[in-house]
Amino acid sequence: MSTVYNLYCDESCHLENDGQKAMVLGAVWCPDDKRAEIAKRLREIKQRHGLAADFEVKWTKVSSGQQAFYMDLVDYFFDDDDLHFRAVVVPDKTLLNHSDFGQSHDDWYYKMYFTLLKVVFEPCSQYRVYIDIKDTLGHEKVSKLHDVLCKNAYDFSRKMIQRVQRVHSHEVEQLQLADLLIGALSYLHRNLSGNAAKLVLIERIRERSGYKLTLNTMLREDKFNLMIWQSNGASRWQ
Template structure:
């Protein structure tokens, strides 16, 4: 019997003209039958630190007063064998030459989504992909993304990638976790370092993952998988 997985995707600095150098795409995934257990465990961590169950984990909310909470969340991710992460960093969007490859920025964006997800997808399994609702990714783009993912994976009957849909991040703890992890990667790869709390989270991820976060992990890495993407010459 095939296993079904929920894949929660988020993105940072993905727009073409947002004046940000690095783009990060990331996904947290777990077996569908584990999603409720994971969400409840994260809510317990929130309550342990005096926060509401409805408190939304976000990289932009990281502060010294909540550092212990966010470190606990990072430790929980690394301690729970049911949770996995894949991140793709495009270090410098300014060097992209879309015209040279006959594509638009949107075309490239879809391709990067496939680059991120193809390391997660296994032919014998089924996947339900959930993407944080953002004004820049409407229903039409979601449909196109589904087409691109299925076609690239030879999944023309959509048996493997069952669905792609938008969700609000406050409704899915796993999506909040994805936001935290890609936020750390984006902060690092944009060369930022002003926040001691954010620096501490990056260091904890480095320590727990065993990776410096500046180079590719092994391709078969299943816990914290990272690709630093470089365009073809």
């Protein structure tokens, strides 16, 4: 029997003219039959640190006062063999020249989403993709994204990629974990340094992953997979 996986996707600084150079797309994924257990463990970590079970984890909330809590979340991710992460970092959106490729920023955005997820997809498994509800990714764009993913994966019957669905991040623990890991990469690649707790978290991710976070991991890295995308097609390897 094939395995069903849930992918929880989020993004940072993905708009074309948002004044931010670096963009990150990322996904946390786990087997569907482990979803409830993982969510329960994440809520327990919140409560252990005196937070409500429905407290929403967000990178923007990271502070020195709750540093130990966020460190525990990072450690839990690396300690749980059922949790995985993949991200694509675009270091400098200002170098993009869509007209040279006859595409819009939206077209390129869909391609980057497939670039993110194609390493995760296996033909013998099924996938359910959940995306944080944002004004910039409405129902029509989500439908188009599902079409693009299935077309590029030769999944014309949608047996492999069963759904692409918007969800509220405050209701989905794994999506909050994705926000935390993506936020760390975005902070690093935007060369920010004003929040000491965030820098400590980034260093913990470096230590636990064994990667620099500024270069590509191995393509088949299963736990913390990272691709630094270059507009000229070049790769930046660890």
